[in-house]
Amino acid sequence: MGKERPLILLSNDDGVEAKGLHELIKTLRPIADLIVVAPDGPRSGASGAITSEYPLRCRPVRQEPGLIIYKCTGTPVDCVKLALHNFVPRRPDMVIGGINHGDNSSVNVHYSGTMGVVIEGCLKQIPSVGFSLCDHSADADFSAALPYVGRITEEVLQNGLPAGTCLNVNIPLGKQLNGVRICRQTAGVWTNEFATVANPRGGECYWLTGVYQNHEPEAEDTDHWALEHGYVAITPTRIDVTDYGIMDKLNGWNWEV
Amino acid sequence: MGKERPLILLSNDDGVEAKGLHELIKTLRPIADLIVVAPDGPRSGASGAITSEYPLRCRPVRQEPGLIIYKCTGTPVDCVKLALHNFVPRRPDMVIGGINHGDNSSVNVHYSGTMGVVIEGCLKQIPSVGFSLCDHSADADFSAALPYVGRITEEVLQNGLPAGTCLNVNIPLGKQLNGVRICRQTAGVWTNEFATVANPRGGECYWLTGVYQNHEPEAEDTDHWALEHGYVAITPTRIDVTDYGIMDKLNGWNWEV
Numbered sequence: 275m276g277k278e279r280p281l282i283l284l285s286n287d288d289g290v291e292a293k294g295l296h297e298l299i300k301t302l303r304p305i306a307d308l309i310v311v312a313p314d315g316p317r318s319g320a321s322g323a324i325t326s327e328y329p330l331r332c333r334p335v336r337q338e339p340g341l342i343i344y345k346c347t348g349t350p351v352d353c354v355k356l357a358l359h360n361f362v363p364r365r366p367d368m369v370i371g372g373i374n375h376g377d378n379s380s381v382n383v384h385y386s387g388t389m390g391v392v393i394e395g396c397l398k399q400i401p402s403v404g405f406s407l408c409d410h411s412a413d414a415d416f417s418a419a420l421p422y423v424g425r426i427t428e429e430v431l432q433n434g435l436p437a438g439t440c441l442n443v444n445i446p447l448g449k450q451l452n453g454v455r456i457c458r459q460t461a462g463v464w465t466n467e468f469a470t471v472a473n474p475r476g477g478e479c480y481w482l483t484g485v486y487q488n489h490e491p492e493a494e495d496t497d498h499w500a501l502e503h504g505y506v507a508i509t510p511t512r513i514d515v516t517d518y519g520i521m522d523k524l525n526g527w528n529w530e531v
Numbered sequence: 532m533g534k535e536r537p538l539i540l541l542s543n544d545d546g547v548e549a550k551g552l553h554e555l556i557k558t559l560r561p562i563a564d565l566i567v568v569a570p571d572g573p574r575s576g577a578s579g580a581i582t583s584e585y586p587l588r589c590r591p592v593r594q595e596p597g598l599i600i601y602k603c604t605g606t607p608v609d610c611v612k613l614a615l616h617n618f619v620p621r622r623p624d625m626v627i628g629g630i631n632h633g634d635n636s637s638v639n640v641h642y643s644g645t646m647g648v649v650i651e652g653c654l655k656q657i658p659s660v661g662f663s664l665c666d667h668s669a670d671a672d673f674s675a676a677l678p679y680v681g682r683i684t685e686e687v688l689q690n691g692l693p694a695g696t697c698l699n700v701n702i703p704l705g706k707q708l709n710g711v712r713i714c715r716q717t718a719g720v721w722t723n724e725f726a727t728v729a730n731p732r733g734g735e736c737y738w739l740t741g742v743y744q745n746h747e748p749e750a751e752d753t754d755h756w757a758l759e760h761g762y763v764a765i766t767p768t769r770i771d772v773t774d775y776g777i778m779d780k781l782n783g784w785n786w787e788v
Binding site: 321324325328329330351355356359360381390394398421422424425433453457463466468473479480506511512513514517525527530531 | 714
């Protein structure tokens with residue numbers, strides 16, 4: 275009589291040992307069987323990178339009823355590809371990335387390994403969601419986030435998502451959150467992106483850092499505004515990145531060689 | 532009386548020695564001053580990846596009037612960020628990625644280091660274009676592509692591009708091309724993505740490969756169709772990946788915790 279338990283594929287970009295991944299596992303075990311294929315170390319900022327120059331290694335590190343965890347030498351996207359090709363017993367009902375230590379809102383979506391996981395799941399036509407907490411610390415407190423992670427996962431399991439659309443969920447810090455807002459990606463830019471550091475072997479080198487400049491801090495429909503006002507920001511995200519609105523104009527340009 | 536010569540920032544994901552980069556340099560030198568900051572080796576499939584865990588090294592390898600070339604230990608996006616932060620004498624008039632050895636059409640845009648370059652330029656609000664040739668070989672023949680590379684660059688220098696929009700240009704093989712088509716991103720999926728290879732130290736490992744399956748081979752408005760019919764495919768690409776069309780629907784879901 276009972277419906278088969280859902281199967282969810284998890285990965286992340288903070289690596290198989292990250293607290294955010296294990297908080298995600300703890301939250302989802304009551305509602306689904308889980309297969310985890312995660313990088314063997316941190317891959318923050320891996321975006322949608324894939325590894326084609328050399329082969330990957332991958333092995334199970336924990337196996338219990340309803341849960342199996344693999345660690346893998348590749349990128350977050352490699353993990354999803356390899357899981358779907360080699361390790362899943364059947365097509366998963368969802369792909370979830372996270373819970374990331376640090377936000378992936380606004381332009382950061384383009385650099386995000388968490389969203390690399392999610393976009394890969396979506397490319398494979400599986401409903402896919404990324405969760406990120408606005409705290410980079412290794413021992414971040416996920417407790418207020420977890421009820422939202424559970425609710426959003428259950429809602430997507432029930433309703434599915436349209437082909438080509440995935441969800442980017444960012445969760446603010448705070449003991450008491452104000453609920454969910456459906457948002458658009460904030461426009462902004464990173465500035466002052468490098469610190470110059472002395473190379474002990476001579477010369478200088480450059481370490482990525484930066485200051486994020488929000489171009490529209492007052493826009494109440496953006497993910498940044500939601501996060502700054504204590505809301506969970508759900509930004510629906512497309513995998514078709516075509517700019518349809520400019521096609522007519524471009525057809526009028528002179529392309530003759 | 533004369534207008535200042537344009538300044539164009541170039542990078543790629545095949546590395547500073549790749550033929551495609553040097554064909555691009557050769558084509559653009561008559562029309563612009565060039566600053567090149569490229570990875571010190573291949574970074575295919577780097578997508579929008581950035582390096583935050585360790586510092587980058589970067590040094591000039593060639594300097595002539597109107598041309599300076601740096602090589603850098605980072606990803607394609609690192610190269611663009613570092614160039615704009617440390618090495619450009621003024622804000623460039625364009626950012627160009629390529630010419631890539633291999634196509635970046637359809638879903639491959641998400642994995643593309645070439646488009647990582649272009650999206651980064653666009654995030655920095657500079658008109659940005661990526662060029663890719665449908666030939667992975669190191670000694671690919673770019674001769675039919677170059678007139679289009681020049682024409683498209685000149686057209687973008689003259690007209691600019693709207694904020695948040697960049698161009699993904701894919702060029703088919705062939706001595707005689709049929710002109711330009713403004714396209715949308717083809718829907719499709721990679722299948723059979725891994726070859727299992729023996730690890731000489733024991734066990735198995737997994738090497739990325741795959742077969743691309745086009746979900747809409749007859750759709751004449753797609754980039755794949757254009758390439759298969761001998762046209763240069765220009766796919767306008769957005770950096771705002773929000774799926775606006777689904778927001779109303781998502782607002783009706785149950786997000787209460």
